[in-house]
Amino acid sequence: MHDTSTGSTAKPSRRSVLAAGAGITAALTVGTDAVADEAFGPARLRALIARMTVEEKVGQLFVSRVHGHSATAPDQADVDANVRDFGVGTAAEVIAKYRLGGVIYFVWAHNTRDPRQIADLSNGLQRASLGLPRGLPLLISTDQEHGIVCRIGGPATLFPGAMAIGAGGSRTDARTLGRIAGRELRAMGVRQDYSPVADVNVNPANPVIGVRSFGADPAAVSRLAAAEVAGYQHSGVAATAKHFPGHGDTEVDSHYGFPTITHTREQWEALDAPPFRAAIEAGIDSIMTAHILVPALDDSGDPATLSRPILTGILREQLGYDGVVVTDALDMAGVRQKYGDDRVPVLALKAGVDQLLNPPRLDVAWNAVLKAVQDGELTEERLDESILRVLRLKARLGLLTEPYVSPSGVGRAVGTEAHLASADRIAERTTTLLVNEGGLLPLSPGSHGRVLVLGADPASPSGTTGPPTRVLAAALTGLGFTATALSTGTAPSAAVIDSAVAAAAEADAVVVGTYNVTATSTQKTLVERLLATGRPVVAVAVRNPYDVSRLPGVRAYLATYSWTDVELRAAARVIAGAVAPRGTLPVPVQRADDPAQVLYPIGHGLTY
Structure with missing residues (x-):
C-alpha cells in the first residue's frame, strides 16, 4: 500500500486494515468485516501483549512528535528535523525505529496544514505502524483546547476557549463543543484530545493556565469539564482532563520553571480535586499529569508527574481511576530540573504513568526505559499494565478494527455550516460586558459610523486566523460601520501611540483591544491618550479579563477571553447591538491598587 498523502483517496476496507496489521491477525482470528470492538476483551488484548518483544513494549509507552505533513514524503526541512531529532528522515521511519504507541500533532512540526492533509497524514502514520511485524494502530493526539491553545485551525470549527465557556456557564454548550470538536478530530484521524483543562484558576498571575481554565469556582469547573468530556467521548475521541493534581494556583510556567502549589x-x-473527580465520574478516558510540586500531597520534592504517592496513591487508589495516565510533555523544564532526561521516563512509569509524552530526546528516553527493564528496575509486568490500559482505550475507540479515516468524510464533518453556526452562537453567549457607563454601548452606524480598531495583535494559536484588529474591523464593517484596523502591539512605542492618537482624531469611535495589561504596560498609556481625545473608547480584553482593573477610565469594557475569530466576531455583534451580551465573569477581578478587594465578583456581567 502507498501513503494516502501522495494522492490516494480510497478508504481501506476493514479486511485490508487487519491484513496490514500483521500483529493483530497473527494473534487473533478475525473472520468477518463485522468485528465489533467488544471482541477485543482483556484476554485477547493480553494475547497481543504476550507476543510483543520488550523493545516493542517500550515503544508502545511513548507518544512522540514527528516532523512533516506526510508520513513518507515530508518537505526537506522536515526531513532534516527528523534526522536531527530521531536519526531518520520520515515519520514512518520514526515509528518503525521506535515502535511508537502514539504520535502528537503540532503546528510547528508542520503536521496540521489543513483538514484533508491531516487525515492523509493520519492514514499514512497508521499504515506505517500497522505494516510492521506485530504492528498496532497508533493513538494520534493533539492539544485542541480551543481559545488560545489550538493546533488545528480553520477551516476546522474553532470554538471559544474554556474561560469563555465558563462565562457562558452552559453545560449544553460545553457538551456541544466537545461533540462537534470531537467529530471533526475523529474525521481527521485524531483520536485523543488533550482537553479539557480541569484546573481551577484562582491566581490572576497564573502565566500558563489563566483563560485555559473554565474559571475559579470548583463546582462550575467540575460541571463544565464533565460536560465537555461527555461531548468528546460521545464522538469517539478520548478526552484528557489536565493537569493533575491541579495547576490553577501557580505563578510559574511549568514549561520554563518548576511551580509549587502551597x-x-x-x-x-x-x-483542585473536584473537577478531576467529576471527570472520572463522567468516564474520562485519560488524565494528564502536571509538572508541579505539591508538598501537601508528596513532600519528597518530586514533581507530580514523577510522584507515586500522587499518581498511584491518590489518583489510582483514592480516586479509583483506572484509565490512561499521560504525562505532560517531557521536554518541559518543570519535570527536567531535578532529574536527567534518562531518569524522568523511568521514574514516571514507576509513579504510575502509562504514556510518556514527547521526550526531548526520544533515543535517550526509549533506551533508558529498556535498560531499566533489563536491569530489573522496571518489570515487564509493569509495562504490561500500562500497555493493557492503552490497548483497552484503543479498542474502545475502535482503532483495532477501524484505524483509518475516509478522505471524503473530512468534507462532511469538518468546518460545516452547521458547526460554524454553533460556534458563533456559543460565542455570543460568552461575551461579557464588564463596564458600560452612560450606556455607551451599543454603538450605532448613524452616530459612530467611522470606527478605528486598534490594539494588540497576538499571533493566532493555530496560525490560520487573525490578525485580531483586522477580524474585528471586518466584522464591524459587515455590520454597517466603516472600520479601519491599526495594529499597535502589546508594547506600543511612543511613536506608535502618537500615530494611533492622530488616527483616532479622524474617527467617530475607537475600539481598542488590550492584552494582559500590567502596571507598567505602555498599553495603559495608549488607552489613556485615546481617552484624552474625547472620542468614545470601547476596550476589549482579548485574553485575561483582569485588564479592566488597570484602566479605570474606560466607559465601556468587554471581555472575550481570547482573540480567536469566533470570539471577536461575537464581540463585534455585541458592540453593534446585533446581540445582547450574556456572559458573566467566571473569575473575580480584584482591584489593581488593592488586590484584597474585589472589583467585579464572579457572576458580574451587564446586558442591554
Missing part, C-alpha cells in the same frame, strides 16, 4: 491537603480536596 495548598494544604484540605484546600486541595476542596479546590
Whole structure:
C-alpha cells in the first residue's frame, strides 16, 4: 500500500486494515468485516501483549512528535528535523525505529496544514505502524483546547476557549463543543484530545493556565469539564482532563520553571480535586499529569508527574481511576530540573504513568526505559499494565478494527455550516460586558459610523486566523460601520501611540483591544491618550479579563477571553447591538491598587 498523502483517496476496507496489521491477525482470528470492538476483551488484548518483544513494549509507552505533513514524503526541512531529532528522515521511519504507541500533532512540526492533509497524514502514520511485524494502530493526539491553545485551525470549527465557556456557564454548550470538536478530530484521524483543562484558576498571575481554565469556582469547573468530556467521548475521541493534581494556583510556567502549589491537603480536596473527580465520574478516558510540586500531597520534592504517592496513591487508589495516565510533555523544564532526561521516563512509569509524552530526546528516553527493564528496575509486568490500559482505550475507540479515516468524510464533518453556526452562537453567549457607563454601548452606524480598531495583535494559536484588529474591523464593517484596523502591539512605542492618537482624531469611535495589561504596560498609556481625545473608547480584553482593573477610565469594557475569530466576531455583534451580551465573569477581578478587594465578583456581567 502507498501513503494516502501522495494522492490516494480510497478508504481501506476493514479486511485490508487487519491484513496490514500483521500483529493483530497473527494473534487473533478475525473472520468477518463485522468485528465489533467488544471482541477485543482483556484476554485477547493480553494475547497481543504476550507476543510483543520488550523493545516493542517500550515503544508502545511513548507518544512522540514527528516532523512533516506526510508520513513518507515530508518537505526537506522536515526531513532534516527528523534526522536531527530521531536519526531518520520520515515519520514512518520514526515509528518503525521506535515502535511508537502514539504520535502528537503540532503546528510547528508542520503536521496540521489543513483538514484533508491531516487525515492523509493520519492514514499514512497508521499504515506505517500497522505494516510492521506485530504492528498496532497508533493513538494520534493533539492539544485542541480551543481559545488560545489550538493546533488545528480553520477551516476546522474553532470554538471559544474554556474561560469563555465558563462565562457562558452552559453545560449544553460545553457538551456541544466537545461533540462537534470531537467529530471533526475523529474525521481527521485524531483520536485523543488533550482537553479539557480541569484546573481551577484562582491566581490572576497564573502565566500558563489563566483563560485555559473554565474559571475559579470548583463546582462550575467540575460541571463544565464533565460536560465537555461527555461531548468528546460521545464522538469517539478520548478526552484528557489536565493537569493533575491541579495547576490553577501557580505563578510559574511549568514549561520554563518548576511551580509549587502551597495548598494544604484540605484546600486541595476542596479546590483542585473536584473537577478531576467529576471527570472520572463522567468516564474520562485519560488524565494528564502536571509538572508541579505539591508538598501537601508528596513532600519528597518530586514533581507530580514523577510522584507515586500522587499518581498511584491518590489518583489510582483514592480516586479509583483506572484509565490512561499521560504525562505532560517531557521536554518541559518543570519535570527536567531535578532529574536527567534518562531518569524522568523511568521514574514516571514507576509513579504510575502509562504514556510518556514527547521526550526531548526520544533515543535517550526509549533506551533508558529498556535498560531499566533489563536491569530489573522496571518489570515487564509493569509495562504490561500500562500497555493493557492503552490497548483497552484503543479498542474502545475502535482503532483495532477501524484505524483509518475516509478522505471524503473530512468534507462532511469538518468546518460545516452547521458547526460554524454553533460556534458563533456559543460565542455570543460568552461575551461579557464588564463596564458600560452612560450606556455607551451599543454603538450605532448613524452616530459612530467611522470606527478605528486598534490594539494588540497576538499571533493566532493555530496560525490560520487573525490578525485580531483586522477580524474585528471586518466584522464591524459587515455590520454597517466603516472600520479601519491599526495594529499597535502589546508594547506600543511612543511613536506608535502618537500615530494611533492622530488616527483616532479622524474617527467617530475607537475600539481598542488590550492584552494582559500590567502596571507598567505602555498599553495603559495608549488607552489613556485615546481617552484624552474625547472620542468614545470601547476596550476589549482579548485574553485575561483582569485588564479592566488597570484602566479605570474606560466607559465601556468587554471581555472575550481570547482573540480567536469566533470570539471577536461575537464581540463585534455585541458592540453593534446585533446581540445582547450574556456572559458573566467566571473569575473575580480584584482591584489593581488593592488586590484584597474585589472589583467585579464572579457572576458580574451587564446586558442591554
